[in-house]
Amino acid sequence: MGTGTILLVVFLLVVLYYARNVGSRPKDYPPGPPTLPIIGNLHLMPSKHPHLQFKKWADEYGPIYSLVIGTNVLIVISSGAVMKELLDKRSGIYSSRPNLYVGQHLLSGGLRMLLMEYGKTWRRVRGTVHDHLNVKAAKSYVPYQDLENRNMLIGFLDDPKRWRDHLRRYTFSLTTQMIFGFRCTNINDPKMHQLFDGFAEFSEAINSPAAALLDAFPFLQYLPAALMPIKKRAMQLHEKERDLYVGHWLNVKKAIQNGTANPCICVDLVNSQNTDGFSDNLAGYISGSLLEAGSDTTYATLLGFIQAMLLFPEVVEKAQDELDRVCGDSIPTLEDEPSLQYIRGCVKESLRWMPTAIMGVPHAVIQDDTYRGYRIPKGAGVMWNVWGIHYDEKQFPSPHIFDPLRFADNFQSSAEATLNPDASKRDHFQFGAGRRVCQGMHIAERSLYLGIARLLWAFDIKKGKDENGVEITPNPADLTEGLLVQPKPFPVKIVCRSEKRAEILRTEWKKVEDKLDVNGQWEKIPEGMFFKEYKPL
Template sequence: MVSILAIALVVILLYQLSKVGRRPKGCPPGPPTLPLIGNLHLMPKKQGHLQFQKWADEYGPIYSLVLGTQIMIVLSSDLAVKDLLDKRSGIYSSRPDMYLGQDITSGGFRMVLMEYGERWRIQRGIVHNSLNIKASRTYVPYQDLESKAMLLGFLEDPSQFFNHIRRYTNSISTQMIFGFRTLDIHDPKLERLIHGFEKWSEIAGSQSAALLDVFPILRHLPDFLLPVKKYARELHAKEYDLFVGHYLEAKRKLKEGKAKPCICADIVRAQDEMKFSDGAAGYLSGTLLEAGSDTSASTLIGFIQALLIFPEVSALAQAELDRVCGDRIPDLNDLPNLPYIRGCIKESLRWMPTAILGVPHAVIRDDEYSGYHIPKGAGVMLNVWAIHNDPSRHPDPRRFDPSRWIHNTQTSAESANNADASKRDQFVFGAGRRLCQGIHIADGNLFLAISRLLWAFDIRRSVNKFTGKEIIPDMEDLTEGLVVCPNLFSADIKPRNSLKAEIIRSEWKKTMELLDDDLQWKSVPEGLVWRDYEPLDTEEI
């Protein structure tokens, strides 16, 4: 009897194993599979976005990959994204299990990778009121001040333009979230944030991470056989120290009445009420800082790269700025009169998308679409790169051409919510209920930076001192991971004339009147949406 039962169990096990790696019946088409591993052997080590685009060309706008025990549905058309991630967001808003990226490197705290559920909804609700369109308009003083500080940095030390851009977006974010400015391009906490995010992105998008997701049994291997897990834990310890350290400092100052109003005031109040941990609160504020600092910065770096590859863009943009602004520094009121600059923003987000393959969604129940079966638990990838480089949407897609948007007046949020999928300009900010909440802030950051940099500076190719030839950056030379950015490149950046250089210095001198001796705000700009932190009384608790 025992032997019969053992044989039956072996047969069942072998039958179950025989299905691993196979494409389930009815699933969208995809590349041929191998037993057990499915398509894992085909997954690229580098520049995965190019391979995912090739598969879209071969298998169509919706295809599937079999990754061991997991199914990944890849959406490579605007219509499929609209139909599933937007219109059926009730079942397409979760995340697949990302063991290394979420459980180990993030301690399970990272909101962007959380499964859809009550915990995620609570965290999203905490920050919603601080990041909506009405709130975003109140942060303009922060954006105005930091963009002028960035101009001064470009004027005084143009070789550090990567770092000036990163400080710009980071300082806007630290003011919104924690209530303080980031002053130095070499601020140790800023450098730790940039390094940590880059390494987390690499780990979360690595082959090792994918292997542990599709074969969970491998997670039990000891660290000496799986050194990436040990490294991920070490990275988490450093990240936790940075994020929670920022939060606890803001929390202390808020409770002492010494902090400027900021998003942390809402987080502290929610923590008082719901009793979640400092780790959860720290990661909520820290990953907001991470998102606000990195995506816009990488987009702006991509824009600088585009200017060097396509120099005609600068000439057209500067002609428009000169016509509308003259010798006056641009501001947000000029946006309606600067269609080519608006096109530069849209084209930057399309041409060098930072979330190049999106962050995978997961479907929470079986579904049917276009005659295909989409099984419960499948990952669903938004193939951003393929959609952005679809020649039927964007002719000559690798050309940076702001004029393709000359009649498109939509904001990024309006575009994302357009009922006509073909009229959405780009997909960097995600889709459905996972659409980035900072989308309104990002639009303002990009407009002020792009318009003011082009108004003030000529951005040209560096010259190789040995050959005398201009150096043209390689548009395909990107970092690897879930989120990408151009690798380091050089540029020759100079003020367009002495008058504009003087205006930059004059504007910064006037701005300094708003700051104290520590170069922090003397008082809170009028109109900010946050109330001061007020502890809950006993009855409220």
């Protein structure tokens, strides 16, 4: 036997030795479904509606179980109490992200804050963002929210068939004002639609079976794109997304340096770039990530709310009774919120009933840990199964029913509920946990309140009809696929409740429209905004 042959045999023996346990579940891991050699549980991973299968596994294996996916392990948390113990109380080691090849490297160029691993860059970016999205700063954006909400209501009044686009413009324009300093005034704006459509493609691609395969067996990442079409598609999506995000950034950066930009979050990013050396690509993705987060999730939650109103018309009746009693013929404001507990319940129930981050965004543990006698290995992905928790009968009885009264005695804000040491008192788990908790929850909660309260005060939401005049009842289980989901399109009939309410809407819009210039932009930015000043080099 020649030397080359001996070396080949030794190499194969070494490979077989290290691969002998690939796909198997060590006895000290949390329980889970039976595995197969090499692939583990990969063959069991559902290609559609994975939240349903993950809930079944939770019912069978308990509030913490494990899935072995090729060379990787995923710990799945399906209990608020376990989530509190690990992701909150042990956040120092549970706040990283798995190394997602397709999601972070190909789709995002390693720049997306949402998927960034825990480290110096993430902490620096997080600190900059926190300055602008904390409780104090969030309150200063109320004039933006009020303006965009009134504009949305006029859209519902004048062109109800485009109600989805009015919702999109509402959440998008609010976010562009905070981040870039300009309003989106047109529901046909191509950059707005590119954001929503592009993010939907990103969400679907990152959760695709092909993406999971490349993470499970990293050696496949070296295959050419011709053999792995997901690679070519992901790089194309990234190129389009980068052009959008960096384009927005470079435009506002130039305006800031020229002194022609309105106050906005990007002013602080320009300052950070001057002192910390942020690249334009990273700054573009920081601002772009904030844009997608502030636009898409609130929009999707409002979609879910409108669908719920078609399925549970008794909620519309109760909500409108409360609104008429408290507000009468005055448009609801944030000052009315303490007196509108049923509406507050609608907001909380919307976030629970149809969570857009349906299985959360996986964390990763940065060192070996033990919990309840189970070993959780360093590098393991840790998923908080939002759907599984929200549809746990023990915490939320009759979970498929949209019932705002389940929060009749819950007077917490989302932030307060997130910090509540008793996980059973938390209203929903949509905004995450630990150091990865959503920083924009204060803003999102106000946008949802204004959207829900004013839409129900002004409009009736009714089922659409088919060509034969038969009402169409949407199926709440018919959701888009991906990391973030939303109801698939369904018909709705939007009708203003009275001519008087329509007149009031126009009067209320006129009050703020007079503060805008001919292009629909603020003539003068409202006072009290929480923005920093530009400090040129």
